[in-house]
Amino acid sequence: DTEVTQTPKHLVMGMTNKKSLKCEQHMGHRAMYWYKQKAKKPPELMFVYSYEKLSINESVPSRFSPECPNSSLLNLHLHALQPEDSALYLCASSQDGAGGSYNEQFFGPGTRLTVL
Amino acid sequence: GNSVTQMEGPVTLSEEAFLTINCTYTATGYPSLFWYVQYPGEGLQLLLKATKADDKGSNKGFEATYRKETTSFHLEKGSVQVSDSAVYFCALRILTGGGNKLTFGTGTQLKVEL
Numbered sequence: 537d538t539e540v541t542q543t544p545k546h547l548v549m550g551m552t553n554k555k556s557l558k559c560e561q562h563m564g565h566r567a568m569y570w571y572k573q574k575a576k577k578p579p580e581l582m583f584v585y586s587y588e589k590l591s592i593n594e595s596v597p598s599r600f601s602p603e604c605p606n607s608s609l610l611n612l613h614l615h616a617l618q619p620e621d622s623a624l625y626l627c628a629s630s631q632d633g634a635g636g637s638y639n640e641q642f643f644g645p646g647t648r649l650t651v652l
Numbered sequence: 653g654n655s656v657t658q659m660e661g662p663v664t665l666s667e668e669a670f671l672t673i674n675c676t677y678t679a680t681g682y683p684s685l686f687w688y689v690q691y692p693g694e695g696l697q698l699l700l701k702a703t704k705a706d707d708k709g710s711n712k713g714f715e716a717t718y719r720k721e722t723t724s725f726h727l728e729k730g731s732v733q734v735s736d737s738a739v740y741f742c743a744l745r746i747l748t749g750g751g752n753k754l755t756f757g758t759g760t761q762l763k764v765e766l
Contacts, residue, residue, distance in 0.1 A: 540695075567752060578741055578756035579696065592753070626695050630752055639752055640686070643695040 539563075540644035542627050548650045551617060557647045559610040559627030567591075568610040569628040569641065570602060579626055585610060586632060617651045624648050654679045656742050658757035665732055665764050673727040673760045675716075675742035683744035685709075685718050685725040686754070690739045699727075699740070732764045 540561045549555050559568065567586045571579035584592035585604040599621075601613040610627055628641040659674040677683065684703045688696040700709030705720035714729045725742060742757040 542695075576759070578759050579754075581753060584752070628696075632752075640698050640701060641752065641754060643688075643697070645695040 540627055540629055540642050542625075542644040542647050544647060545645070546648045546650075548652065549614065549617065550652050551619075553617075554613070554615045556614065557612040557625055557627075557649075559612075559629075559644055560608055561629040561642070562608055563629065563642070564607075564631075565629035565642075566607055566632045567630045567639075568604060569630075570600075570610070570612050571626040571628065571643075573624040573626055573646070575623075583612075614649075617649075619651050622649055622651045654683070654744060654746060654755045656744055656755055656757035658740075658742050658760050661739075661759070661761035663760060663762050665762070667734055667764055667766055668731045669764075671727070671729040671732045671736075671762070673740055673742075673762070675725045675727065675757060677723050677725065677742075677744050679723075679744055679746060681746050683746050685716070686743045686745065687714070687716055687725070687727050688741040688743060688756075690741065690759075692738070696741065732762070734764045734766060737762055737764045 543558045570582040573579040582596045583602045588604045599616045603611040624646045626646045627644040630639050630641045655678045657676050686701045687699040689699045690696050700711045702709040702718035708717045716725050716727045739759045739761045741759045743754045745754050
């Protein structure tokens, strides 16, 4: 199984709502990533978890809260978002957080988030 | 710092035409280089990669060669198909204290017409 799955596929939420995005992989990977992608732009890294510990936070606002309950699951909890947070949120995983030549990132299909 | 520069799109080609998408990079250290493809409404898929100078990555008829002397990793395909229509991202990866970070170019949209 070389797949990263993300749920939901689409999400519409108000600025006062609390919601969560979910990402799952069963490749035995120990590093997982959240990216944000605006239309016609490249993905921007938000967070990296390595061995279930947060290793990189790219100065993301606290209204985004990541969680890695186990090595297969990654969540992104959303609270008090702004309309400008509307974007495609991509999850990725890799064997681990190192830079070895084998260590490519596999991406999920994304969650399309709209904040009203 | 690290950066990737890609040619502006959209690139519009007829089916069976030759494709080149230019990519150059600036990096501190010795990066690995990647091409990712994003089809409409989907996530990114790794298309090909190269980890050292003069390596050639290839997949599905696409090729790119890691040229250290020109800091380039241009994507080529001899004969494109309508199904190749997508956005193509060039990226580099460096090893950091925190782990595996990709730096993406801005993306080049390819449209292939019959």
